[in-house]
Amino acid sequence: MKHPLLLTLLCTVAGATQAQYTEQEIGQIAAEYLVENPQFLLEASKNLQEIAQNKAMAEQIDQVLVQKEALINNDTPFIGNAKGNIAIIKFFDYQCGYCGVMAEHMKSLVKENNDVKVYLKETPIFGARSEPSLLAAEWAMEIFTKKGNQAYENFHNALWHAAKNNGNQLSNDLIKDQVEKAGLAFEDDTKFMTQTPQENVRLFSQLGFRGTPALIVMPTEGANKDNVSVIAGADIDEVRKAIEKAQS
Structure with a gap:
């Protein structure tokens, strides 16, 4: 992986780590990482979909209890x-x-x-x-x-x-x-x-x-x-x- 600090940057983007890179540089790093590691994007999409489904299910169950x-x-x-x-x-x-x-x-x-x-x-x-x-x-x-x-x-x-x-x-x-x-x-x-x-x-x-x-x-x-x-x-x-x- 060309940029081993990428996950830390994307997850925290804070303190000294943030100061080392401009917003444009972070964007470029992210773009390069996703090209080299497309499975990360697929996994992130799957996780987001699962989070959304769980949230929708929880809201539906709340309505069931109300009704x-x-x-x-x-x-x-x-x-x-x-x-x-x-x-x-x-x-x-x-x-x-x-x-x-x-x-x-x-x-x-x-x-x-x-x-x-x-x-x-x-x-x-x-x-x-x-x-x-x-x-x-x-x-x-x-x-x-x-x-x-x-x-x-x-x-x-x-x-x-x-x-x-x-x-x-x-x-x-x-x-x-x-x-x-x-x-x-x-x-x-x-x-x-x-x-x-x-x-x-x-x-x-x-x-x-x-x-x-x-x-x-x-x-x-x-x-x-x-x-x-x-x-x-x-x-x-x-x-x-x-x-x-x-x-x-």
């Missing part, structure tokens, strides 16, 4: 143990293929771990351009409100299954069929009892999520920045790690 009551409440349908000490909050859209994958994982997960309660947040982020996306979410919450959690769970699972058998394509006809099986009269345009799906979309955005599935894992009591995890995407291994973290 805990909106995330964990009796107005949200669920699967798993009603009294489970570990909450998994799942934001999803029925038009999202990866959400369907996670739906299967969640069913397996609650069988593996009887301390888990999965809160299902109907979040039709594709609703603006896909009528079935919003319609499915609204009817799901209508069934939950009028028929209860078990009827909701049946509808939820049956709709994923029907869509999968239809090439992962959701349609009004598929929704209609499952709504009627739940014991309600289907209409394309009706006045629903709740605005929960729209509220979930707003909460989803406030928490900084951009795509579904989006998951939060946290203890139902004593949640803090050290035992809360935020997971973007269909990564069941990360969910399992997050459960262990929430239990510690």
Whole structure:
């Protein structure tokens, strides 16, 4: 290395060391060093990116803690143990293929771990351009409100299954069929009892999520920045790690 004092100069730039070089000379030294050692720039970029990601994650977890009551409440349908000490909050859209994958994982997960309660947040982020996306979410919450959690769970699972058998394509006809099986009269345009799906979309955005599935894992009591995890995407291994973290 042509200038062994470079790292000291770049890190401290202070006292006698600073006095030995002009600003222009320091700039020239830095430029020469980076040409000779491009891996330093790549490593610095990686470190800066990691710092930014960690900062963003910390801020997101802070928002999760602020919004805990909106995330964990009796107005949200669920699967798993009603009294489970570990909450998994799942934001999803029925038009999202990866959400369907996670739906299967969640069913397996609650069988593996009887301390888990999965809160299902109907979040039709594709609703603006896909009528079935919003319609499915609204009817799901209508069934939950009028028929209860078990009827909701049946509808939820049956709709994923029907869509999968239809090439992962959701349609009004598929929704209609499952709504009627739940014991309600289907209409394309009706006045629903709740605005929960729209509220979930707003909460989803406030928490900084951009795509579904989006998951939060946290203890139902004593949640803090050290035992809360935020997971973007269909990564069941990360969910399992997050459960262990929430239990510690």
